[in-house]
Amino acid sequence: MDKKMETKWPERISYGLSDAADNLVFQVMTTYLLFFYTDVYGLEPGAVAILFVVARIADTLESLLIGLMIDRTHSRFGKSRPFFLWYAFPYVIFAILTFVTPNFSTTGKLVWAYITYLGLGFFYTAVNVPITSVLPTMTKNERELTLLGVIRQFCGSSVQIIVAVFTLPLVALFGQGNQKTGFLVTIIVFGAISLVLILNTFFHIRERHTIKEISHQPIQNVVRMLWRNKQWLIISIVIFLYWLVTAIKNQTTIYYFKYALHNESLVPWANSFTLAALVGVLLIMHLTSSRSKKKTMQIGIILAFSGQCLLSVGVYSSLLSVLFIGILINSIGHGIIVGLVSIMIADTIRYGMAMGIQAEGVLASTDDFGVNLGLGFGGLVTAGLFHVSGYLPNKMQNTSTLHMININYVxxxxxxxxxxxxxxxxxxxxxxxHAIKNKSAVK
Known part of the structure; x- marks a missing residue:
């Protein structure tokens, strides 16, 4: 294995900032969009649930489409890198349009939500899949790949926390009591920063390791490789489950504090404890120095489960200190899990190359595919359960709805x-x- 470091710190930071850029918009979408649609824009929870399912189905197909587009791209900038340049601007435009609230009829509002949200999903995929697909082409050094993955997730998680903690205060500041205006101005600010960071990534990273002989294979060869790449299939399922639980927990947090504890102002405080995810991300380099990535991820899952146990005690005992400690420990586990995702996907891409197929676009699309599918089912579960339990926005909730909130949150x-x-x-x-290090072992 090549021990030479091939990237410098400006390139590493620029690569990491690509995930920060996407998360400025993505975290607003995953954490607050359901609340925005139901309590600000006035859509029915059941209609929003269907919208989320339709959007996630579309996004899962788009993930594969973007992956195929990457694998078919011939450009002087490489295969993945030009997507940052081509799609950054439309991504930001649709992010802003998603939070525009035209005074349409109920049907018109829903149509607007479909157009803007589906468009945002496509362009998010177009700038997100390349972050994962470009990683194994930047260096052959395994520890450097891990370092790049950690930097990426550290930047992404930092922005997730910033968004979780500061979105509602910014909405209040910009809106001055008008949440429609507040959300719109907030997403404009986030979108402008996102655009600059995505373009910065395009200008400063490089693709170094594309093997021309195996980089543009017929689709039937790629499909056969995918079927043989069992580790890719397994990590794909793990990614889906991670984003499923993340969506359910994130989307339910504001409802729990607003309707169960009757204190919406605690949401930024609760979300601030997710800062501990950065601890989990930083632990990855240390943990993987003496154990496998699989064992390291298992440690992350155990920590997340343990934190959830404490969170449940806090919920049913009404002890906020215990609940917040549970969030903190759970977040450390989440940081380890999500920090390893792109690194382990990069390993499956290199495994595919050992089989004679360089299809980083399709294999990397798993990351985005899992995100979209997990968020789609998470949104369906959350909005669907609220709908059947009789949830009414901005009203005192019935016992059934409060029970559904606890099911989702705990x-x-x-x-x-x-x-x-x-x-x-x-x-x-x-x-x-073993196959990556000894390509002849894979036939």
């Missing part, structure tokens, strides 16, 4: 963490790394 995450651990058990990292 109990469903327990089940999903256990499923993640069970699926990850079958991930054979040793076999994959």
């Amino acid at each position: 109990w469903l995450p327990f089940l999903i963490y256990l499923l993640m651990m069970a699926v990850l058990y079958f991930y054979d990292e040793e076999k994959m790394q």
Whole structure:
């Protein structure tokens, strides 16, 4: 394995800032869009649930489409890198349009939501898949790949926390009591910063390791490689489960504090404890120096589960200190898990190259595919359960709805963490790394 570091710090930071750029908009969407649609724009929860499902189905197809587009791209800038240049501007425009609130009829509002949200989903995919697909082309050094993945997730997680903590205060500041105006101005600010950061990534990163002989393979060859790449299939399921639990927890947080505790002002405080995710991300370099990535991710799942246990105690005992400690420990585990995702996907891309197929676009689309599918099901679960329980925006909630909030916030995450651990058990990292180091072992 090549020990030479091939990237310098300006390139590493620029690569990491690509995830920060996407998360400025993405985290507003995942954490507050359901609340925005129901409590600010006035859409019915059931209609929003269907919208989220339709959008996620579209996004999963778009993930594969963008992956195929990357693998078919012939450019002097490379295969993945030009997507940052081509799609940054439309991504930001649709982000802003999603939070525009025209005074249409109920049907008109829903049509507007479909057009803007589906458009945002497509362009998000177009600037997000390349972040993962470009990684294994930047260096052959395994520790450097891990370092780049950690830098990426550190930047992304930092912005997630900034968005989680400061979005509602910014909405209040910009809106002065008008949440429609507040959300719109906030997303304009976030979008402008995102545009600058995405373009910065395009100008400062480089693709160094594209093997021309295997980089543009027929689709049937790629499909055969995918079927043989079992580790890719397994990590894809783990990614889906991670984003499913993340969506359910994130979307329910504001409802829990607003309707169960009757104190919406605690949401930024609760979200501030997710800062601990950065600790988890930073632990990755240390943990992987003495153990496999699989074992490191298992540690992350155990920590997330343990934190969820404390969170449940805090919820049912009404002890905020215990609840916040639970969020903190859970976030450390989440930081480890999500920090390893792009690194492990990069390993599966290199595994595919050992099989004679360089299809980083399609393989990397798994990351975005899992995000979209997980968020789609998460949105369906949250909005769907609220709808059947009789949720009414900005009203005192009935017992059934409060029970549904607790199911989403406490109990469903327990089940999903256990499923993640069970699926990850079958991930054979040793076999994959042996094949990468000895290409002749894969025939």
